[in-house]
Amino acid sequence: MKAVTVEPSKPDSARLQDVPEPDAGTGSVLVEAIAVGICGTDQEIVQGHYGWAPSGERHLILGHESLGRVLDPGPIGSLKEGDLVVGIVRRPDPVPCPNCAAGEWDMCRNGRYTERGIKEMHGFMSERWRIEPDFAMKIDQSLGLLGVLLEPTTVVTKAWEQVMAVGSRAFWEPWCVLVTGAGPIGLLAALLGKQHGFEVHVLDRATSGPKPDLVQSLGAGYHTGSVLELDFEPDIIIECTGDGRIVSDSIRAVKAGGVLGLTGVGGGEQMDGSFGADLATEAVLGNKVIVGCVNANKRHWYKASRALARADRSWLARLVTRREAPENFSRALEKESTDVKVVVQFADI
Known part of the structure; x- marks a missing residue:
């Protein structure tokens, strides 16, 4: 499958390349990517200022503002095929520190957390990705593509x-x-x-x-x-x-x-x-x-999903000012004067 990857700390190393299908060990839920939002963190990683590849690997798959459609919900959980989901970005550290143990990984005290598409975990900018059921947030189906706004929310x-x-x-x-x-x-x-x-x-x-x-x-x-x-x-x-x-x-x-x-x-x-x-x-x-304030825990993801569901869809749609295909991902990283939110779109909603 195709994915946008980068060699962390190596400027301008991002490219669209073939990568293996996501390993089932990374999550029982298989998701088809629909869109991934671009933000300043992605630009910093591409410029070589930030980011860490998974242990033992050279490349990191980019993307932490996700939107996907469930292909296979796996054997556990309440998700169904066709559900729209967004992947929670941060994972608690393995110790864990007191905050991570309490589910507040956004307040991690020892810095050993990991983050999809940023720190030691592959992101969502690939044709398919896997995720653990507890870290897949089902969104209101009526949001459609606008569900990609959940992570910044x-x-x-x-x-x-x-x-x-x-x-x-x-x-x-x-x-x-x-x-x-x-x-x-x-x-x-x-x-x-x-x-x-x-x-x-x-x-x-x-x-x-x-x-x-x-x-x-x-x-x-x-x-x-x-x-x-x-x-x-x-x-x-x-x-x-x-x-x-x-x-x-x-x-x-x-x-x-x-x-x-x-x-x-x-x-x-x-x-x-x-x-x-x-x-x-x-x-x-x-x-x-x-x-x-930085990052968010699961409580904030639930609250944000309700906030988006209440919002005027026509107003939210105006935030997504540009969509680029995966092969044009480098263009998505270039800020234009009329841009608000740019997304890389992998599939139709």
């Missing part, structure tokens, strides 16, 4: 859960939310904010293209420029860019007693020395909380 589902949990440390009545960044993660964070019933604003540098209209179609406000120039004080900021300047401005901009949830990983301004001390003072005197 789990990230912001966890972020919202963490932000609300931290905020409940004291009496708190949040109302106004700012999301920084209008990429897929930011837009999905805004969607969940609206589902929570908040007044939502999104800030991004794009002044044209699909992003402003997507935000406005949610009933949210769209802004450009600096976080510090906004004419409102957000109770919550969900930061989805990883840009150092935006992070530091967000610490200043969030209202006293508010929460800043960080989901973006990037670069930019370093926060150290007196500058870092100023930000610490801002957080201390304002009772502000900064919480970092």
